[in-house]
Amino acid sequence: KQRNSANSLISTNTAINQDITLTKNRSPYFVENTLTLNQGKTLTINPGVVIKFKTGSGVGLNINGNLFVQGTLQEPVVFTSFLDDNYGGDLNGDATSTSPALGNWQEIYLSQTSSSTINYALLRYGGHYTTGSPDGRALLRIDQATSTIQNSTFEYSYVHGIKTIESNSTISNNIFRYNNNSSEGEASGIKAEAGNPTISNNTFENNKKGLYL
Numbered sequence: 001k002q003r004n005s006a007n008s009l010i011s012t013n014t015a016i017n018q019d020i021t022l023t024k025n026r027s028p029y030f031v032e033n034t035l036t037l038n039q040g041k042t043l044t045i046n047p048g049v050v051i052k053f054k055t056g057s058g059v060g061l062n063i064n065g066n067l068f069v070q071g072t073l074q075e076p077v078v079f080t081s082f083l084d085d086n087y088g089g090d091l092n093g094d095a096t097s098t099s100p101a102l103g104n105w106q107e108i109y110l111s112q113t114s115s116s117t118i119n120y121a122l123l124r125y126g127g128h129y130t131t132g133s134p135d136g137r138a139l140l141r142i143d144q145a146t147s148t149i150q151n152s153t154f155e156y157s158y159v160h161g162i163k164t165i166e167s168n169s170t171i172s173n174n175i176f177r178y179n180n181n182s183s184e185g186e187a188s189g190i191k192a193e194a195g196n197p198t199i200s201n202n203t204f205e206n207n208k209k210g211l212y213l
Helices: none
Strands: 020-022 029-031 035-037 042-045 050-053 061-063 066-070 077-081 108-110 115-119 121-124 138-143 147-150 153-155 160-165 170-172 175-177 188-193 198-200 203-205 209-212
Touching (some): 121 138, 175 188
Parallel strands (some): 108 138, 115 147, 138 160
């Protein structure tokens, strides 16, 4: 049964300076302010965990350490909007009065000091950005880091599903869909800037652009 309240905060501090494991039995988790995982620390997310982000203020996760998302086909790890009642329940208890929208939250950002593996995840309704800022624009932004992203779904981003910057990451067997914001000319499943990422066996559906190089 889906809970109707956020069960846990990932951290009461905005900087995470210890190893943390998120578990399904304490899910859904609520991110109220942008969290930064410090270099050398590890965030492990177990199958079935739902993480919901506060809407409207560019909240996200900044990863300078190690991120291991360990979902399964039956129990993916979900990153989504606080207003998304399909995963983790109706946290604000308003039934259908509010609905999730593109750009409700910002991004998961993987910095050049990070090491990350994302397997069987679902990311949706992110990509918020502020004009003039390099932050956001994608559900997942990989900046000069080498990561492995596989068997995951990226949908309903404000701009891109994934954006890579000078990255040699492996992106395989994922689904990119409904990243087609009519107000964003660059909206795409994947945008790759420089680097030499390995992009293979992905499915692109109903994006403004599939792969944008």
